[in-house]
Amino acid sequence: xxxxxxxxxxxxxxxxxxxxxxxxxxxxxxxxxxxxxxxxxxxxxxxxxxxxxxxxxxxxxxxxxxxxxxxxxxxxxxxxxxxxxxxxxxxxxxxxxxxxxxxxxxxxxxxxxxxxxxxxxxxxxxxxxxxxxxxxxxxxxxxxxxxxxxxxxxxxxxxxxxxxxxxxxxxxxxxxxxxxxxxxxxxxxxxxxxxxxxxxxxxxxxxxxxxxxxxxxxxxxxxxxxxxxxxxxxxxxxxxxxxxxxxxxxxxxxxxxxxxxxxxxxxxxxxxxxxxxxxxxxxxxxxxxxxxxxxxxxxxxxxxxxxxxxxxxxxxxxxxxxxxxxxxxxxxxxxxxxxxxxxxxxxxxxxxxxxxxxxxxxxxxxxxxxxxxxxxx
Amino acid sequence: xxxxxxxxxxxxxxxxxxxxxxxxxxxxxxxxxxxxxxxxxxxxxxxxxxxxxxxxxxxxxxxxxxxxxxxxxxxxxxxxxxxxxxxxxxxxxxxxxxxxxxxxxxxxxxxxxxxxxxxxxxxxxxxxxxxxxxxxxxxxxxxxxxxxxxxxxxxxxxxxxxxxxxxxxxxxxxxxxxxxxxxxxxxxxxxxxxxxxxxxxxxxxxxxxxxxxxxxxxxxxxxxxxxxxxxxxxxxxxxxxxxxxxxxxxxxxxxxxxxxxxxxxxxxxxxxxxxxxxxxxxxxxxxxxxxxxxxxxxxxxxxxxxxxxxxxxxxxxxxxxxxxxxxxxxxxxxxxxxxxxxxxxxxxxxxxxxxxxxxxxxxxxxxxxxxxxxxxxxxxxxxxxxxxxxxxxxxxxxxxxxxxxxxxxxxxxxxxxxxxxxxxxxxxxxxxxxxxxxxxxxxxxxxxxxxxxxxxxxxxxxxxxxxxxxxxxxxxxxxxxxxxxxxxxxxxxxxx
Numbered sequence: 001x002x003x004x005x006x007x008x009x010x011x012x013x014x015x016x017x018x019x020x021x022x023x024x025x026x027x028x029x030x031x032x033x034x035x036x037x038x039x040x041x042x043x044x045x046x047x048x049x050x051x052x053x054x055x056x057x058x059x060x061x062x063x064x065x066x067x068x069x070x071x072x073x074x075x076x077x078x079x080x081x082x083x084x085x086x087x088x089x090x091x092x093x094x095x096x097x098x099x100x101x102x103x104x105x106x107x108x109x110x111x112x113x114x115x116x117x118x119x120x121x122x123x124x125x126x127x128x129x130x131x132x133x134x135x136x137x138x139x140x141x142x143x144x145x146x147x148x149x150x151x152x153x154x155x156x157x158x159x160x161x162x163x164x165x166x167x168x169x170x171x172x173x174x175x176x177x178x179x180x181x182x183x184x185x186x187x188x189x190x191x192x193x194x195x196x197x198x199x200x201x202x203x204x205x206x207x208x209x210x211x212x213x214x215x216x217x218x219x220x221x222x223x224x225x226x227x228x229x230x231x232x233x234x235x236x237x238x239x240x241x242x243x244x245x246x247x248x249x250x251x252x253x254x255x256x257x258x259x260x261x262x263x264x265x266x267x268x269x270x271x272x273x274x275x276x277x278x279x280x281x282x283x284x285x286x287x288x289x290x291x292x293x294x295x296x297x298x299x300x301x302x303x304x305x306x307x308x309x310x311x312x313x314x315x316x317x318x319x320x321x322x323x324x325x326x327x328x329x330x331x332x333x334x335x336x337x338x339x340x341x342x343x344x345x346x347x348x349x350x351x352x353x354x355x356x357x358x359x360x361x362x363x364x365x366x367x368x369x370x371x372x373x374x375x376x377x
Numbered sequence: 378x379x380x381x382x383x384x385x386x387x388x389x390x391x392x393x394x395x396x397x398x399x400x401x402x403x404x405x406x407x408x409x410x411x412x413x414x415x416x417x418x419x420x421x422x423x424x425x426x427x428x429x430x431x432x433x434x435x436x437x438x439x440x441x442x443x444x445x446x447x448x449x450x451x452x453x454x455x456x457x458x459x460x461x462x463x464x465x466x467x468x469x470x471x472x473x474x475x476x477x478x479x480x481x482x483x484x485x486x487x488x489x490x491x492x493x494x495x496x497x498x499x500x501x502x503x504x505x506x507x508x509x510x511x512x513x514x515x516x517x518x519x520x521x522x523x524x525x526x527x528x529x530x531x532x533x534x535x536x537x538x539x540x541x542x543x544x545x546x547x548x549x550x551x552x553x554x555x556x557x558x559x560x561x562x563x564x565x566x567x568x569x570x571x572x573x574x575x576x577x578x579x580x581x582x583x584x585x586x587x588x589x590x591x592x593x594x595x596x597x598x599x600x601x602x603x604x605x606x607x608x609x610x611x612x613x614x615x616x617x618x619x620x621x622x623x624x625x626x627x628x629x630x631x632x633x634x635x636x637x638x639x640x641x642x643x644x645x646x647x648x649x650x651x652x653x654x655x656x657x658x659x660x661x662x663x664x665x666x667x668x669x670x671x672x673x674x675x676x677x678x679x680x681x682x683x684x685x686x687x688x689x690x691x692x693x694x695x696x697x698x699x700x701x702x703x704x705x706x707x708x709x710x711x712x713x714x715x716x717x718x719x720x721x722x723x724x725x726x727x728x729x730x731x732x733x734x735x736x737x738x739x740x741x742x743x744x745x746x747x748x749x750x751x752x753x754x755x756x757x758x759x760x761x762x763x764x765x766x767x768x769x770x771x772x773x774x775x776x777x778x779x780x781x782x783x784x785x786x787x788x789x790x791x792x793x794x795x796x797x798x799x800x801x802x803x804x805x806x807x808x809x810x811x812x813x814x815x816x817x818x819x820x821x822x823x824x825x826x827x828x829x830x831x832x833x834x835x836x837x838x839x840x841x842x843x844x845x846x847x848x849x850x851x852x853x854x855x856x857x858x859x860x861x862x863x864x865x866x867x868x869x870x871x872x873x
Contacts, residue, residue: 004562011847015854155383159863 022165028179030189042202051192051199054161060147062101071096077129080266083331086203093348097204107246128263135239225269228323251300261302267310269317319364327365378418380625397560412536423498438515438522456512460505472705500540511547537629543640543660558634568631573853575624580861583617585815592804601782643826648750650719670695693717712764
């Protein structure tokens, strides 16, 4: 029996060695860190960026962040709203960017999320970034709204993720010095945060370090926008009644709880929007949808802003990160516009401060550098 | 529980270790418990259906054995009615009801269509056939009824072949549960190697082909070469998926010291459709031969047996039922009927074909003759399997009508590179390198199958020297880790 055990162990040795490297990389980069630990780290004194490369913690992380920080202002929406940062709000205001906190995107699920945190909630302002499809389709996203379990993570490690680590290694993404930088205290959890500075900041907003740090990123974005503008974008074509009913119910619910709701539609790049207006992408749907939304918000007594046309808030195509997502500078322009037209929001946003932030922005983005915080020892 | 899941990776070693640590008298109970856990990983409550059938057949077989005359026959029919009734309820009720409603509508009758909504218990067709073979064998007096309930339950529920066969016969499997099974290193190693081979076929070939086939079938394309590519790839997907499952099943049982029936024997080397079905899903075709075709044939009065019409009718009925066994849809019935018609035409034209071979002198070049027969058989099977894959008759018909369109484009290298090896045929998630590596894996599989047939063993590597054998095992493991589609894709035959 001993001989058999020795033979088995010898046979398994190369396989153990095969897994050792991915395990080391994932362990060292913080990929195995639990959401609780991430939230605790992000609630600490220094900015911590959370950017796992191999598992999708987005929704679970946002939900936990909202529950933990109990913010006064929350923004909910898809990734199109992920650049709204706490720095755009007054310093004494607690803000969480809850993009993807509700992966299904349905208004009923948004209501459930608010209700789940209702008992001790101090939520005062809910900003809803409404996607073009949100009124149209049964918007069932495939993204999980819960964190992968430990079993799932172990399973993924042995099957898919170990292979992806090797692929990333051979693609040059993983180098020992980057792993060592975390070992020496850089406040990044997850390989994407560590290597690319891609990931979620303490306030839930996303930082596209990889994109911004590309030397020719503006030119690349222009190319992407041009490519997207000639594709057929399925923005939807109808407004489903059940979605409008759910939205009305959500607004009523918020009104009862004294939560001020601000609705808006995130912008398309100007070139994409122009093509849409010419009839290439679901002609007139965006403007029709905006008129429906405006009417619903107005009848509930809440403001609504249609930014589908980026030029309405002076957002240029250069202020996009890619063919769909805006930079934080564009987000600042939208917040400024909202605050100028909504006195309730002015309690939480200083128009002067946002103007100052915008005037000091040296390029298409406000936050050009990844979190540069003191090393954590 | 899926074989290709992380749960199984934990479950199986745990069962094996416990199995060999336990005393012999506890092993049946352990395997039965393990089988229940394995099955309940899908829909837990469906294990009750399984136990209801097991209990019914267990006691009916005892009664059949103890009695003579009419009581035996009644018990047999109760068992058949119970098993087939369960299958009909879960698998065919909606299909039959929808067709009756269609007929009623045609005849202007008022027939309210009621469709039941529940999931088909996994592998029900397999359990039912395995249970029926036991009761029939006891009825025929060829097998003594099992007196130990747990042992009989394990015969139906043995987890390696629980959800997708092979369909075992009592005389082959049940006696093995009565024997002692000490740990034999050679068996364990051979079993593990066989499992690896099955995983390679499933994960590296079948699951990498699946998105391409899905993409082509969903595209609604009328491009002949792309449809031909999709149809051929589907046959390989189906084969590697199902035979991969069977390899894992055989290997799993072997590690535990059991031999279960081989279900495939290099079917794409068959020279006729008749031979194809002796090599493809052997346990099903032999089951239907023994329990349906022969009874049908011998029910013909001896004086009429030399007539061809009754034989052909039996053949056609058997193959249509083979088709319908796969699923409650007319597409499956057509697939079965096509195979039946192939065999009938093959039989009718046998003399003429022999004359043709002799007249063309092809029979003097046996290799060319053999290859021609193999290719024709493969293409005929591929054509029939279009009806297996297509979700409806109209979609199958669309493919059939367009198979020949645009074949001339194959001479254009740009078309082959950009269309056949590009997005029209491949999904955007499949790179040309991934597709090429899958094709290479198919070549390796064909090579191994050639060795399997030549050396008359399903595990030809057992005769290799240790370094080569070890290298082969590592080759399979790292091919799976690197090229396998490791998502949780269920086996195609689970739904049957």
